[in-house]
Amino acid sequence: xxxxxxxxxxxxxxxxxxxxxxxxxxxxxxxxxxxxxxxxxxxxxxxxxxxxxxxxxxxxxxxxxxxxxxxxxxxxxxxxxxxxxxxxxxxxxxxxxxxxxxxxxxxxxxxxxxxxxxxxxxxxxxxxxxxxxxxxxxxxxxxxxxxxxxxxxxxxxxxxxxxxxxxxxxxxxxxxxxxxxxxxxxxxxxxxxxxxxxxxxxxxxxxxxxxxxxxxxxxxxxxxxxxxxxxxxxxxxxxxxxxxxxxxxxxxxxxxx
Amino acid sequence: xxxxxxxxxxxxxxxxxxxxxxxxxxxxxxxxxxxxxxxxxxxxxxxxxxxxxxxxxxxxxxxxxxxxxxxxxxxxxxxxxxxxxxxxxxxxxxxxxxxxxxxxxxxxxxxxxxxxxxxxxxxxxxxxxxxxxxxxxxxxxxxxxxxxxxxxxxxxxxxxxxxxxxxxxxxxxxxxxxxxxxxxxxxxxxxxxxxxxxxxxxxxxxxxxxxxxxxxxxxxxxxxxxxxxxxxxxxxxxxxxxxx
Numbered sequence: 001x002x003x004x005x006x007x008x009x010x011x012x013x014x015x016x017x018x019x020x021x022x023x024x025x026x027x028x029x030x031x032x033x034x035x036x037x038x039x040x041x042x043x044x045x046x047x048x049x050x051x052x053x054x055x056x057x058x059x060x061x062x063x064x065x066x067x068x069x070x071x072x073x074x075x076x077x078x079x080x081x082x083x084x085x086x087x088x089x090x091x092x093x094x095x096x097x098x099x100x101x102x103x104x105x106x107x108x109x110x111x112x113x114x115x116x117x118x119x120x121x122x123x124x125x126x127x128x129x130x131x132x133x134x135x136x137x138x139x140x141x142x143x144x145x146x147x148x149x150x151x152x153x154x155x156x157x158x159x160x161x162x163x164x165x166x167x168x169x170x171x172x173x174x175x176x177x178x179x180x181x182x183x184x185x186x187x188x189x190x191x192x193x194x195x196x197x198x199x200x201x202x203x204x205x206x207x208x209x210x211x212x213x214x215x216x217x218x219x220x221x222x223x224x225x226x227x228x229x230x231x232x233x234x235x236x237x238x239x240x241x242x243x244x245x246x247x248x249x250x251x252x253x254x255x256x257x
Numbered sequence: 258x259x260x261x262x263x264x265x266x267x268x269x270x271x272x273x274x275x276x277x278x279x280x281x282x283x284x285x286x287x288x289x290x291x292x293x294x295x296x297x298x299x300x301x302x303x304x305x306x307x308x309x310x311x312x313x314x315x316x317x318x319x320x321x322x323x324x325x326x327x328x329x330x331x332x333x334x335x336x337x338x339x340x341x342x343x344x345x346x347x348x349x350x351x352x353x354x355x356x357x358x359x360x361x362x363x364x365x366x367x368x369x370x371x372x373x374x375x376x377x378x379x380x381x382x383x384x385x386x387x388x389x390x391x392x393x394x395x396x397x398x399x400x401x402x403x404x405x406x407x408x409x410x411x412x413x414x415x416x417x418x419x420x421x422x423x424x425x426x427x428x429x430x431x432x433x434x435x436x437x438x439x440x441x442x443x444x445x446x447x448x449x450x451x452x453x454x455x456x457x458x459x460x461x462x463x464x465x466x467x468x469x470x471x472x473x474x475x476x477x478x479x480x481x482x483x484x485x486x487x488x489x490x491x492x493x494x495x496x497x498x499x500x501x
Contacts, residue, residue: 211344214307215340
């Protein structure tokens with residue numbers, strides 16, 4: 001079966017794609033820290049951050065519409081979490097609504113916090129989308145490995161990437177087999193069946209784990225996965241990380257001056 | 258010095274749940290020979306293969322080029338005996354094709370250049386050299402099979418063990434695979450109930466049933482013995498009948 005890529009557009013070729021994964025991981029995390037530490041009322045700075053990320057996306061040739069779609073997928077969760085804050089936070093009242101007996105007050109400080117959450121979520125998700133859509137997942141893992149992330153995490157992520165879709169395929173096949181034998185679906189019965197399907201999916205995955213382990217052993221696995229190291233930290237990486245960090249510092253300074 | 262690639266003496270194996278999978282297996286394979294293991298489901302073919310590279314071990318002895326498999330030389334044995342699993346999703350577990358093919362050579366602690374050279378060579382033998390950066394879950398079934406071969410070829414083993422290589426392949430893919438296997442000169446042991454494939458690839462065949470070797474001899478003779486095949490959950494290939 002055909003599946004979406006986790007790392008769609010990572011196969012493109014651009015200046016950003018060609019950077020060492022470590023450079024991108026570290027620099028974009030610095031970017032995220034800058035965004036998070038900016039006070040919510042410095043609107044100009046947020047605009048400048050947006051321009052910088054926009055510029056990077058333009059350089060990376062990843063379609064804007066794709067990045068926005070990814071961001072839009074995350075935003076509803078943020079909005080649901082943040083939506084109540086303007087009503088709960090005490091302070092100067094910006095507007096009051098009454099719904100029958102219930103009185104709702106919206107405060108300015110509450111609205112600022114809401115704005116703060118939304119804009120920061122928006123910008124950081126853009127940053128991370130840029131990271132994941134310009135770095136193929138295996139390369140991303142190699143970057144993490146070299147940034148001293150423990151090997152066991154790398155292995156878990158690597159097997160997840162490899163077997164996620166294999167498991168989904170398996171579940172889909174079970175679902176097709178179930179559907180083709182279901183005449184009249186009853187809700188309670190459906191839930192029971194789903195539980196059974198998850199159970200057998202677990203057992204199948206467990207057994208697959210065993211046979212994958214045998215396959216690894218017969219090719220000389222002895223406890224740690226080693227891969228060839230073919231990434232390199234070049235002058236372009238240095239320029240990118242130093243350049244971007246200085247731009248961020250400059251933007252931060254505009255607020256203080 | 259020793260032209261016996263493989264020597265198995267008195268091998269028996271019982272699974273933890275009490276199923277007797279192999280009992281009293283004795284045989285030997287000369288260097289360069291191509292041997293087929295045939296038998297119905299549960300005859301013990303796959304279990305026997307797992308013993309031949311030391312993945313499973315039990316009483317009885319398995320010798321690879323005169324070297325008996327034990328805990329000390331197991332790594333050395335695995336360099337010399339490559340096993341290709343039936344399901345390529347089990348065989349291919351790394352994020353990219355290249356990582357998978359280089360997995361064996363990296364574990365053999367070879368030089369970096371040698372690892373790259375071997376992996377590229379194995380991929381080009383398998384006709385997959387243009388796919389090194391792809392992830393295995395984006396390959397077709399036939400392509401996964403080819404990459405599976407490359408993962409073992411890159412280790413340059415002296416013996417290749419294949420478990421049901423043609424299972425689930427379409428007829429075209431199966432024919433390509435058979436032609437491809439013909440070009441590989443290494444000692445091969447193929448476990449399958451695709452008898453026509455065995456006929457085309459192996460000069461010698463062993464018939465297994467309930468963990469025992471029932472017959473061992475020339476493939477052509479065995480595959481026309483209708484009675485023998487049918488009493489062991491097999492059937493003579495139609496193609497052999499038609500050709501007389």
